[in-house]
Amino acid sequence: MPSWEGLGAELGITSAHAIVVVLSAVGIYVAFLVFVRIFGQRVLTAMSTFDVVITVMLGAVAGRVILGHPPTLMSGVLGLGTLFLLEVVFGHLGTRARWQRVFNSPARLLMIGDRVDEHALRRAHITHSELNGALRRAGVRSYREVACVLHEPGGGISVLRRGVPIDRRILADVAGADRIPEEFLTEDIGDAPLDAPHDR
16 A cells, blocks of 8 residues: 555655656746647637547647646646646737737638639638538538638637628728628618617
8 A cells, every 4th residue: 555655746846857747837828829820720610520539639748748647646736727827828928919919910801792702712721611611601602602710819610691791890900801792781881889779
């Protein structure tokens, strides 16, 4: 039966190991942000089977780097705590306009009307099959129903359909929104708040 000292060594952590865990967690977190910024939102999009395998492998590598050897309960708790703290800090910074441009790529147009932007698809590393899947999930039965399709900063694909004009304010942070035909947009209503009452 293990002694209390041995059990403490298995579950606990030394001060030197604690510092290594914190620095490793910060390094992995920053590296992930940099890689996402370089390779684009595609790494956050709904994934294929191959992408899921790669993601699991990335998580295993990152976890191993953060916990070090030997991994213990306290190193895991400290690593998770550091990651959550970083998420809070960077999340707060991400609410500021100047940091939003650093952390996030803007939303980009993948389709305008029934025309697919091939260059934008290649840049986002999105296939026609994935684009068509997003259209089907949105209930689109024909390209003629599409006003525009956006690749969001978080990696998702948003589909805006024709029929109801698009409020220009919704497109304020979309790169290339000026290419959307006027027929798909509402009249310019200035800086009125979103909940402003409408005249009856």
